[in-house]
Amino acid sequence: xxxxxxxxEKLSFSASKFTxxxxxxxxxxxxxxxxxxxxxxxxxxxxxxWDVRPCPRINEGAxxxxxxxxxxxxxxxxxxxxxxxxTDKLTSEFKPTISFYFPVLxxxxxxxxxxxxxxxxxxxxxxxxxxxxxxMERDLIVIRTETPGSSxxxxxxxxxxxxxxxxxxxxxxxxxGKKVDLSEYINGREEESTTKEEEIEL
Numbered sequence: 024x025x026x027x028x029x030x031x032e033k034l035s036f037s038a039s040k041f042t043x044x045x046x047x048x049x050x051x052x053x054x055x056x057x058x059x060x061x062x063x064x065x066x067x068x069x070x071x072x073w074d075v076r077p078c079p080r081i082n083e084g085a086x087x088x089x090x091x092x093x094x095x096x097x098x099x100x101x102x103x104x105x106x107x108x109x110t111d112k113l114t115s116e117f118k119p120t121i122s123f124y125f126p127v128l129x130x131x132x133x134x135x136x137x138x139x140x141x142x143x144x145x146x147x148x149x150x151x152x153x154x155x156x157x158x159m160e161r162d163l164i165v166i167r168t169e170t171p172g173s174s175x176x177x178x179x180x181x182x183x184x185x186x187x188x189x190x191x192x193x194x195x196x197x198x199x200g201k202k203v204d205l206s207e208y209i210n211g212r213e214e215e216s217t218t219k220e221e222e223i224e225l
Contacts, residue, residue: 042127042129043138043140045167046167048167050165050167051138051165052129052130052164053125053130053138053162055125055127055158057200059123059213060209061122061214062078062081063080063082063121064076064119065089065118066120067089080119083212090117093117096117097114122139123140123214124139124208126200126201127200128200130187130193133192133193135203141175143176144165144176151180158180161180162181163179164179166179
């Protein structure tokens with residue numbers, strides 16, 4: 024089952040079911056429709072491809088052998104006094120990748136979509152909520168800038184004076200989106216916390 028964020032038998036939906044920013048300069052303008060779900064996966068090299076495994080620790084709060092290897096490697100790196108770059112190299116094979124899935128109204132396509140993104144974007148949205156921004160009532164724009172660090176994806180809030188009212192079609196899509204159970208899309212959990220500082224523990 025997937026974790027839910029306050030802000031799952033699961034169906035095997037293909038990656039095409041989710042909206043992702045795949046290249047530099049890609050962007051999405053959207054309205055949030057509910058809390059995000061998140062899930063964790065391990066990407067293990069398997070010959071010329073990848074063996075993608077769900078992370079039971081992140082998705083279900085259960086034990087995960089691969090995460091245990093990650094923590095053991097991290098402890099070893101700390102004991103040896105390795106710097107961050109060396110530590111990342113040592114632990115990357117076992118480190119889980121976490122994705123967030125937001126139910127949104129895409130203001131450009133005027134359709135309900137599930138926006139798949141990173142924990143960094145989630146943190147930026149939560150930061151806006153902490154500043155008092157009514158994130159469920161304002162349009163947001165995320166751009167893949169590929170600037171190194173925390174600005175790899177940028178988030179901005181559209182000024183209310185520049186926000187177009189919802190069209191009849193969009194209102195219908197909003198109703199549809201709010202009825203969707205994301206646990207049928209994602210093998211993860213709904214997020215239960217909405218504080219920027221709370222990282223999903225690696």
